[in-house]
Amino acid sequence: MSIFRFIRKIYQFFVDIPIKEGTVLNDRYEVLSVIGTGSYGIVYLCKDVKTKENRVVKQLRPSKRRNKKEVELFENETSVLRKLNHKNMPVLYEAFSNNGYFFYAMSFIEGDNLEDELFLSKKNFNEKESLLILAHLLELVDYLHKKGIYHQDLRTPNILLKNKRLFLIDFGLSKQRVSVDQFHSSHNKQEDILEMKQQDYYDLGELLLYLLYTTYSSKNKKALPWTEELSLEKETVHLLKKLLKIHGPYTDTSEISTDLHAALKAQEKVN
Template sequence: MRAIRKCYQFFVDKPFEKGAVLNGRYEIVHVIGMGSYGIVYLCNDLKTSENKVIKQLRPSKKRSKKDIELFKNEMAILRMLNHKSIPTLFEAFAHDGYLFYVMNFIDGDNLEDQIFLGKKTFNEKESLLIVSHLLELVDYLHKKDIYHQDLRIPNILIKNKELFLIDFGLSKHRAAVDSHHTLSNKQECTLEMQLQDYYDLGEILLYLLYTTYSSKNKKALPWTEELSLEPDTVYLLKRLLRIKEPYSNTNEISADVCAALKAEEKAH
């Protein structure tokens, strides 16, 4: 069944070609990428001569109520946000029966590409600083009752040491979640979404720390044995990854990130 679906998507999900004009305004420059339910284009705004990013719901998904709702949910989330490090949504439109929305173009380097293609490494201090910047964005979102739920290195852009967070396709707003749950489950669901974002921060930190790791053992060992880290960084990771008591708010995490940075600077 999965093979049939993949085959169907291969033939149906053909991106618009370079030079095509969407909504009478946006000329496609090239395809930036294709996600699980969207196709992303870099376009030239013919009215302003600015670069814009346009996301299209995959044609194979346009009959799926669930995927349409996800697409519309992402637009709704972006409309609630106003932050220089998060994409701005300009408009949504339909073209030839397909759904699109328009965002500003962020000319940054994808963190995943930096690591795998650029072979960039991050020491302990640099890794902690990235998580510190990410935490500011997570705190901004959580104060608006929004939970990203997909914090990963492909969704982080860096430009001139400034960090940007993208792809809100799996994000959730507390009000929308509450409407689907009984009163007794609302608090539990909110806590789980919060902890998931914290856990993802821990995964990102661990991933960055491993960019400087060179394996000397044939047998894989736990990260606590493979990585030489300051005790404060180990403590931070264990709480983010729920090995120890999980964090209850971003202020607690911020305090421990600062402590880890101070300990690392003192040691070096």
């Protein structure tokens, strides 16, 4: 660790102190507990004192609030959330600041984190179950892409499960396609959009592969490629190879949907 990184860590340790339980933010949100910390945010479970309902409030880490780039990232996340209107994604209520500290409030989605399901509950997903989870996720990704939003962080900690329903959270790294009149700037070329789309597709592939490995028990001391370790239907292998860019990558969610449908169809014949 470099000396500069060490100093930054020490600074963050003393500055990024979570807000105490019982504190009321913006005269409305009473802090109940800290439910998460990320590289640039602290997330609180709060009670809305007006509606008596639970809410989630995210705070930009105090150590980041004077960093223009970090503030812009936080504001971008707020902007993304404002555009969402999907029952399987958070609802933004308001963004606010207090004494130079930045916050936003959103809906509280109760569910089991997929990361905890895998590591703590040791839940397994067979090939069909894994493909069905991908199908749910693909629907959400398609919704985002049609709105010009690219999640860029499709990982197990950002997926919640409740009563067989799947929810997508944490848009902190999301990118947006800007308005048509700005489209010809260097940041908004067609290649850049395709790259952002394919990053989400690649993340879906990694996630699918991860789920498929939950039922795998190693019999070899030597690690082998997943194509040799996992016994999968050829349609699933084809889908994975394209998602992971081993073969010609996908350019649109409709292409993935077609191959995913074929993979699920193959599962019906097996079962």
